[in-house]
Amino acid sequence: DAGVIQSPRHEVTEMGQEVTLRCKPISGHNSLFWYRxxxxxxxxxxxxxxxxxxxxxxxxxxxxxxxKMPNASFSTLKIQPSEPRDSAVYFCASSPFGLAxxxxxxxxxxxxxxxxxx
Amino acid sequence: xxxxxxxxxALSIQEGENATMNCSYKTSINNLQWYRxxxxxxxxxxxxxxxxxxxxxxxxxxxxxxxxxxxxSLLITASRAxxxxxxxxxxxLTQGGSEKLxxxxxxxxxxxx
Numbered sequence: 001d002a003g004v005i006q007s008p009r010h011e012v013t014e015m016g017q018e019v020t021l022r023c024k025p026i027s028g029h030n031s032l033f034w035y036r037x038x039x040x041x042x043x044x045x046x047x048x049x050x051x052x053x054x055x056x057x058x059x060x061x062x063x064x065x066x067x068k069m070p071n072a073s074f075s076t077l078k079i080q081p082s083e084p085r086d087s088a089v090y091f092c093a094s095s096p097f098g099l100a101x102x103x104x105x106x107x108x109x110x111x112x113x114x115x116x117x118x
Numbered sequence: 119x120x121x122x123x124x125x126x127x128a129l130s131i132q133e134g135e136n137a138t139m140n141c142s143y144k145t146s147i148n149n150l151q152w153y154r155x156x157x158x159x160x161x162x163x164x165x166x167x168x169x170x171x172x173x174x175x176x177x178x179x180x181x182x183x184x185x186x187x188x189x190x191s192l193l194i195t196a197s198r199a200x201x202x203x204x205x206x207x208x209x210x211l212t213q214g215g216s217e218k219l220x221x222x223x224x225x226x227x228x229x230x231x
Contacts, residue, residue: 004160035221043161043206043221056216091160104148104210104217109160 004110018080023092035091122222130228137194139225141207148210
């Protein structure tokens with residue numbers, strides 16, 4: 001079975017450019033998460049969708065970041081304009097259970113998108 | 119401050135030895151999970167232990183949870199070179215009315231052949 005699919009795997013861009021990261025969750029999973037991983041801050045939750053609706057976006061750093069989930073099989077994370085401090089590995093994860101009512105189950109992660117902003 | 123913190127930050131052992139990693143957290147949790155990450159790859163779920171459980175086994179993995187001490191440990195028995203990876207604990211908790219899964223910064227395990 002296909003896991004969570006992310007693209008691109010690597011992106012190198014210049015400061016000020018727009019970056020779009022894409023994610024296809026596992027079919028049937030109703031929750032989707034975007035995490036960012038850096039050496040300094042570890043894994044940070046950026047945003048969490050349940051049934052395509054953003055539930056918690058308190059981790060989104062600032063207005064330069066936006067995320068959408070137009071349907072159950074696709075999500076994007078956009079950074080506009082990008083800055084060098086956005087350089088990180090961005091992970092998408094999906095879950096069949098989501099985060100509700102104390103039933104938080106396991107998350108299935110993609111391989112990540114490594115972003116370098118010069 | 120970090121909700122879940124692993125200890126030690128790095129661990130180097132010989133193949134065949136046991137590896138123990140610890141995780142401490144600050145607030146009440148619904149469950150605690152352990153994940154593994156190979157270099158350059160995504161995280162893979164290993165085991166989940168609920169707040170009312172004290173110990174759980176899966177193959178060579180043994181996880182304990184002490185809610186009174188707000189701590190958990192992951193034991194890998196008879197380690198193999200292929201166990202070399204970073205290991206993360208993640209705490210599922212309710213914060214501000216919504217549930218979150220908060221990851222620690224991980225323990226980097228090296229198993230030498």
